[in-house]
Amino acid sequence: MxxxxxxxxxxxxxxxxxxxxxxxxxxxxxxxxxxxxxxxxxxxxxxxxxxxxxxxxxxxAPVTITLTQNTGTSIGSNNSIACGNPDGTTAENSWYRVFRLADHGVVGGLRVTAVSFGVQEALGLPNVQIKIGTYSGNLVPPPAQLDTGLITPLTSATFAVPNTANTAPTSVTVPITANVPALSQMIVEIFSPDMNGTSKYFYLGGNATGESKPGYLRAPTGACATPQPRSTTALGFPTSHLFITVAGTH
Structure with missing residues (x-):
């Protein structure tokens, strides 16, 4: 300050x-x-x-803010996009959103306090990682593909996603702290490891209500063969608007 x-x-x-x-x-x-x-x-x-x-x-006094690119907060029952395995589990998947701090009126640094994301389906209390970093690539206009080599990690946290077998799709909030430098492009990744042979799966939730910037999926293994994050539109799913938001102060 x-x-x-x-x-x-x-x-x-x-x-x-x-x-x-x-x-x-x-x-x-x-x-x-x-x-x-x-x-x-x-x-x-x-x-x-x-x-x-x-x-x-x-x-x-610090100003509280929630960074979002989603028009709505509801989580749909058929808006997820992920790579799966033949045994019904999910393969390795990473979902991303990139936030230019200036687009959200944050002219100084951002103190991250939590990340929220959608859960369409989860079984077996699968562990996922929430990762926060900065991205140095060009985002204007929003690219169809990101380059993971341009990500500088800041912090990460592990979270056991609750089962949704008897519940409707929902969203969860994970406490996590990070100091994002001023004028940065903050990238948030929800990473789910390959669950082949574990009887577990995780499908990140979203909706079709609209988004101001694209969300991205990376699925490097199996038949998906997407080693770099590609926008959901580029992957052929233009209405899969991944729900990932960031809370913090500035």
Whole structure:
């Protein structure tokens, strides 16, 4: 947080020196007689006073914000996109969203406090990783594919996704902290490992209500063979709007 400083201008006050004519008793020229001014070393009354105030202003209170590219918050029952295995489990999948801080009115850094994402289906309490980093690639206009080589990791957290066998699609919120530098492009990844042979699966949830920027999927193994993140539209699923949001302060 930038701190302002307030400075007062120095004020200098000086007493006037009065000169009085005085007869020397012989009718001679008048003699200048100091009456309290002049050289301060002589004990006169001259004053040179300066006052400087250097008082820091109080920091502004942090502003809470949620970064989202989704128009709606509902999670649909048929809007997920993921790569699966022949045994009914899910293969390795990573879902991404990239947020330009400036697009959300964040002109300084962002202090991340939580990430929320949709859960369409999950079985077996599968562990996923939430990863936060910065992305140095060009995002204007939004590309059809990202480059994972341009990601700088900041932090990550592991989360066991609750089973949805007897519940409707939902969203979950995971506490996670990260300091994202000012003017950054923050990238968020929800990583799910290959669950072949475990009887587990995870399908990240989304909706079809609209999005301001694309979401991306990377599925490097199996028949999907998508080693770099591609937008859901480029993959042929234009209405699969991945639900991933970020909460924080700035």
């Amino acid at each position: 930038r701190r302002g400083r307030l400075f007062a201008v120095s004020i200098v006050c000086a007493a006037a020196c009065a000169a009085a004519g005085k007869d020397n008793g012989n009718g001679g020229d008048p003699i200048d007689a100091p009456t309290g001014g002049g050289d301060p070393d002589s004990g006169g009354g001259g004053m040179d006073s300066s006052v400087t105030t250097d008082a820091p202003m109080a920091d502004a």
